[in-house]
Amino acid sequence: MPADLAVLGLGHLGLPAAQAASAIGVGTVGYTDDQHTTTELNAGRPPADSTLAAADLRRMLAAGFQATSDPTVLARVRTALICAPTPPAADRRSLDLTGVLDAARTLAPRLRPRTLVVLESTVPPGTTEDLLAPALEAGSGLRAGRDFHLAHAPGRLDPGNRSHDYSGTPRVIGGLTPACTEAAAAFYGRLTDKVVRAKGVKEAETVKVLETNYRHVNIALVNEMAVLCHELGVDLWDVVRCAETKPFGFRSFRPGPGVGGHTPPIDVAPGRLRMVELAQEVNARMPGYVTQRAATLLNEYGKSVRGARLLLLGVTYKPDLPDQQGAPAREIARNLTELGGRLSFHDPYVTQWRVGGQPVPRADSLYEAAAGADLTLLLQHHSVYDLQGLAAKAQLLLDTRGATPAGAAYRL
Incomplete structure (x- = not known):
């Protein structure tokens, strides 16, 4: 043809x-x-x-x-x-x-x-x-x-x-x-x-600016709410659940360990879109915040990140897809490695994964790996993950996606 x-x-x-x-x-x-x-x-x-x-x-x-x-x-x-x-x-x-x-x-x-x-x-x-x-x-x-x-x-x-x-x-x-x-x-x-x-x-070009920045700004808002609610002892996920019942004037977004994808925030010129600039700063801090939460959680159980066995679940930027573009998992892994953590990962869509030029061991048996890890971090919620079962097996589970049943794990 x-x-x-x-x-x-x-x-x-x-x-x-x-x-x-x-x-x-x-x-x-x-x-x-x-x-x-x-x-x-x-x-x-x-x-x-x-x-x-x-x-x-x-x-x-x-x-x-x-x-x-x-x-x-x-x-x-x-x-x-x-x-x-x-x-x-x-x-x-x-x-x-x-x-x-x-x-x-x-x-x-x-x-x-x-x-x-x-x-x-x-x-x-x-x-x-x-x-x-x-x-x-x-x-x-x-x-x-x-x-x-x-x-x-x-x-x-x-x-x-x-x-x-x-x-x-x-x-x-x-x-x-x-x-x-x-x-x-x-x-x-x-x-x-x-x-x-x-x-x-x-006008057509600017449509993409608006659509992309709308996503990043709203994610930044709920990411800031996640940090605030943790400091206040408030269950953010219950707040979101209740807020999204409003039939007008509200669209639900979810916080997470960072914002991935192929399209970063678009600023037509530095400083022209101040809210977008701020959103980018907020979202860029999330991998560091997740690292901090992981370290604090280990400390609460008398452990240090140094030498701890850490299992990362889901290293892609979207659930049930193999695309890793912009996924926050790599930055979180670098942070934890710099603190002395011993990393492994599991992702049904990724067979090999490198961080800082070094291969990260892949867990073959998910439940055994979760049971053996000092801390398991859910970074992406793939539908094949039985989170109730994982929560029961894991010594500690930090859920950055709010996907586990209430009370089954520590959530962002």
Whole structure:
């Protein structure tokens, strides 16, 4: 099947897009300059941290999907999605847009008139117009909005969410011109049940800023409440249970050991969004707070972190998924190791785990490991964990997710 769509970047944004397009018969090619990734994908082996199952990938390949590191294939497509990762920059206050620029420079010399280019990567407002458009124009000799369509569609997929899959999640579209918006809307209308047209490309980019920061700010609030309630001797989880019965004006969030995921808080410029800056500080302190709580709990039972056997349960950033991006478990493990703790871990989705370049032993027998550990820390609540049984077996259990029955364990 000839390729009609190119997806540049085969990570948490690109692979789901390629899967959705392949499923409806769109000839799709996935581009990455990582030869190992293309070899693995074409052999039917998805990345270890991907939500894409091997069976899903086999169906994509059977439908004609192909991964490639050959940029010449980009000259034959009518639509190109740029799904490059934009991780936190070195200053931790901005996003690294290197991947977006690299994708643009790869695509530009192969860009044909009337092609639709959509940026899905998380970016600060203005990036599509001020950074991506000039890069594409310089390399192609074409004019964005006149010779080719350019738009932004912020990534919205919630990995592992079975209620809202790719097709069931409305997509926001904002084009450089009204014609660009309509071209992008026509494309995404084939993949999703609902398309929402933004006023323009900057409005579409800013949707992601609002959605992402809404999550981080609200998590920061309940994280601060967790610390306060512990100091006051108040059961936070009962407070949350009661508060979420309010049928209006309140949406329940849960505290935890930190905030993971692929999208960090987005500040358009340092100090411009003061609440976001503060939320980032609050959430960044949580791994240290969990470490402190663990040390205090051991001390209460006459033990020290130094030399203690510590079992960490769940090292991914979301339950029932293998993705470890931004998961707080690694920082907590580093903290406990620096204090002299002897670590092991268990996670049904992770077979090997390294912290500070050193492998952490994996517990094969979960209940035996919990019984032998001086302290077990639940960092991610995977559904396979029988928390009642674990609480009965563990010498001490610190639950950072509030998932254990009341009174069965110490909770954050």
